[in-house]
Amino acid sequence: MGETELHWRDFLLSLKKGGMHGDKLITSDEHSGLLKAPRSALPGVPVQRYQALLQRNAVVYIPKADIREAVASDIRSMFNAPDHEEAERLLGKTVEKYRDKTAQLAVWMDGESASWFRVFCLSGEAWSDQYS
Known part of the structure; x- marks a missing residue:
């Protein structure tokens, strides 16, 4: 099948x-x-979505190799945030950080973010259809 x-x-x-x-x-x-x-x-x-795959997918949107480690670090900080609110705050900060350097990365991050943070429903946060 x-x-x-x-x-x-x-x-x-x-x-x-x-x-x-x-x-x-x-x-x-x-x-x-x-x-x-x-x-x-x-x-x-x-x-x-697998967080490791999301990080690997980000590489497609990074035109300069010299910022790859910084982008990876920023994405890890979102995944390691203590709660959904902090992860969203870090996402917003990261999107703005890269908006001028690599607009495609910022657009991709902003568009994909709903599939990044579903894990926070396991920490007692209410789940909402807005993340489906």
């Missing part, structure tokens, strides 16, 4: 039927089928 939404939905439902429970978060890459399937198979369970 491949990577289709139907395949992943059936897979997740088979795990659920087999006794999987207590689901808090799904971590995945950016396959569209896997990102969509949990909505019907595991409603209310957020999907978090």
